[in-house]
Amino acid sequence: MNPTAGCVLRAADFLRVSRKTRYPREVRVFLVALALALTTAAVATADRTSADPTRGPAARPLPHRSRSLGLPFRGHLRDGVLLRESAHVRYVTEYATAGNHYGTWELVQLLERAAYRVSRRLPGAKLSVGELSAERGGRLPGHASHQNGRDVDLGFYMLDARGRPYDAFAFAEFGPNGQGRGPNTSLRFDDARNWELVAKLVADGDARVQHLFVARHLKDRLLAEGRRRRAPASVLARAERVMAQPTGHAHANHFHLRIYCSPSNRPACKDQGVRHPWAP
Numbered sequence: 001m002n003p004t005a006g007c008v009l010r011a012a013d014f015l016r017v018s019r020k021t022r023y024p025r026e027v028r029v030f031l032v033a034l035a036l037a038l039t040t041a042a043v044a045t046a047d048r049t050s051a052d053p054t055r056g057p058a059a060r061p062l063p064h065r066s067r068s069l070g071l072p073f074r075g076h077l078r079d080g081v082l083l084r085e086s087a088h089v090r091y092v093t094e095y096a097t098a099g100n101h102y103g104t105w106e107l108v109q110l111l112e113r114a115a116y117r118v119s120r121r122l123p124g125a126k127l128s129v130g131e132l133s134a135e136r137g138g139r140l141p142g143h144a145s146h147q148n149g150r151d152v153d154l155g156f157y158m159l160d161a162r163g164r165p166y167d168a169f170a171f172a173e174f175g176p177n178g179q180g181r182g183p184n185t186s187l188r189f190d191d192a193r194n195w196e197l198v199a200k201l202v203a204d205g206d207a208r209v210q211h212l213f214v215a216r217h218l219k220d221r222l223l224a225e226g227r228r229r230r231a232p233a234s235v236l237a238r239a240e241r242v243m244a245q246p247t248g249h250a251h252a253n254h255f256h257l258r259i260y261c262s263p264s265n266r267p268a269c270k271d272q273g274v275r276h277p278w279a280p
């Protein structure tokens with residue numbers, strides 16, 4: 001309950017009670033003024049509390065007080081939020097048991113919003129999530145970054161030979177024609193769902209994307225799909241700018257997503273590298 005509601009009621013009670021009593025008018029005016037003053041003080045206190053919920057002895061850290069500390073490749077995570085499996089989200093089986101599905105509140109919310117949107121627009125598939133960070137961040141085997149809750153690996157949406165959504169055990173690699181490589185030649189890159197995912201990630205107004213690593217040939221497919229679906233020019237421009245193939249690892253089998261530090265996490269959280277116009 002809003003703590004100010006109780007105080008507003010108290011002021012009304014004062015008015016009612018003071019009218020019924022036989023106090024002189026001056027005393028009644030004083031009592032009403034006192035009640036209003038108490039109400040104003042309570043409103044001010046409530047404003048401060050909502051602005052900073054950690055104040056006061058009874059306050060406990062809320063999930064959204066997560067803190068990304070340091071750099072993605074030398075950092076930690078405090079009060080990380082667990083991204084849970086749901087109707088729209090699944091863990092890629094290979095990474096399901098290691099338990100590295102913690103991120104900042106901003107990243108976890110972004111993934112849930114994006115997965116939900118894809119499932120609403122193109123029902124039938126879940127977002128396949130690899131690893132985020134460990135519960136307290138720090139070094140994660142197999143990754144150079146992923147240390148402070150702002151990185152995540154996302155498996156591609158994919159289709160089986162009959163065109164049905166397919167939940168793979170591990171990340172699967174795709175070639176320029178959208179066909180699976182290696183042992184996954186019967187799988188196809190799901191252009192429509194993967195584009196929907198990219199479009200939501202890059203256009204999100206809350207969490208802001210710094211990197212979306214993906215192989216050049218898949219980036220080309222995704223942009224072609226975006227144009228085919230008549231995506232807004234601003235979304236296409238952002239997607240074009242943020243998708244990139246890094247040197248060293250082509251990322252033909254998953255997306256690597258990184259978001260900028262939330263302004264409330266600075267200066268302990270540090271961004272390094274490209275600053276897009278939409279950086280917070």
Ligand SMILES: [Zn+2]
Nearest residue numbers: 143152153256
């Ligand atoms: Zn990664």
